[in-house]
Amino acid sequence: MIEVKNVYKKYKKKQVLKDMSFTAEKGQITCLIGINGAGKTTIMKSIMALTPFDRGEILIDGKKINKDAYEKITYIPDRLTMLPNYTIAESFEFMADFYKAWNEQRATELLSFFKLNQQDKLSSLSKGNAAKVNLLLGLALDVDYILMDEPFSGIDIFSREQIANVFTSHLIENRGVIITTHEINDIEHLIDKAVLIGDGKVLREMNVEEIREMEGKSVVDVMREVYVG
Numbered sequence: 555m556i557e558v559k560n561v562y563k564k565y566k567k568k569q570v571l572k573d574m575s576f577t578a579e580k581g582q583i584t585c586l587i588g589i590n591g592a593g594k595t596t597i598m599k600s601i602m603a604l605t606p607f608d609r610g611e612i613l614i615d616g617k618k619i620n621k622d623a624y625e626k627i628t629y630i631p632d633r634l635t636m637l638p639n640y641t642i643a644e645s646f647e648f649m650a651d652f653y654k655a656w657n658e659q660r661a662t663e664l665l666s667f668f669k670l671n672q673q674d675k676l677s678s679l680s681k682g683n684a685a686k687v688n689l690l691l692g693l694a695l696d697v698d699y700i701l702m703d704e705p706f707s708g709i710d711i712f713s714r715e716q717i718a719n720v721f722t723s724h725l726i727e728n729r730g731v732i733i734t735t736h737e738i739n740d741i742e743h744l745i746d747k748a749v750l751i752g753d754g755k756v757l758r759e760m761n762v763e764e765i766r767e768m769e770g771k772s773v774v775d776v777m778r779e780v781y782v783g
């Protein structure tokens with residue numbers, strides 16, 4: 555489990571996270587929802603220790619992030635960070651050289667799942683295909699937790715559907731996934747937990763099936779209550 559406990563973070567004078575707490579379980583998809591600037595990326599980077607925070611604690615399977623935890627968890631940023639003159643095949647070689655957890659078989663499986671061509675240069679890819687390669691490079695790592703920043707942002711409906719299919723496949727099973735988004739509509743049926751963020755805090759943390767069955771509400775209904783009032 556990933557536990558974010560009472561985390562505070564300031565950038566210069568701006569208090570971005572204020573007593574932020576939530577959990578994300580293995581075998582579940584947890585979605586952090588909030589408008590632009592709500593602090594979603596900052597919390598992802600804090601979990602990965604890519605940015606320091608001022609107070610609070612973040613635990614991964616009960617332990618603070620350390621060298622060993624990096625073998626359990628990966629962060630997929632909202633755009634490809636690989637060199638643009640690489641082909642997809644070269645980016646695989648790079649990953650194999652740098653990451654012990656790289657699983658070539660899973661990478662090849664994802665390649666055909668996404669119908670991508672290994673010889674294509676990253677710089678020549680459409681936005682949708684670049685998003686798929688970005689996701690593929692993270693998902694092909696044998697890790698227990700995957701953090702994805704805006705995997706659906708700015709891409710067409712068909713690519714979104716293809717990416718959504720990955721979430722219901724064996725490629726995700728048993729892993730803990732945290733994704734961020736500000737558009738919940740397309741992915742509501744895929745997620746187990748929604749964490750609504752606003753003003754650097756968790757405004758509501760909910761089990762999506764429970765609110766659907768017990769309160770007869772969708773995530774969008776609850777978002778309307780929380781954000782619009």
Ligand SMILES: Nc1ncnc2c1ncn2[C@@H]1O[C@H](COP(=O)(O)OP(=O)(O)OP(=O)(O)O)[C@@H](O)[C@H]1O
Nearest residue numbers: 565566570588589590591592593594595596597736
């Ligand atoms: N390195 C930085 N230095 C100063 N301020 C920052 C820095 N990174 C983020 N911020 C500010 O912190 C706030 C939260 O940013 P963050 O990127 O975490 O939000 P977000 O919810 O991911 O937004 P978006 O949906 O636009 O990606 C914003 O007001 C942003 O301007």
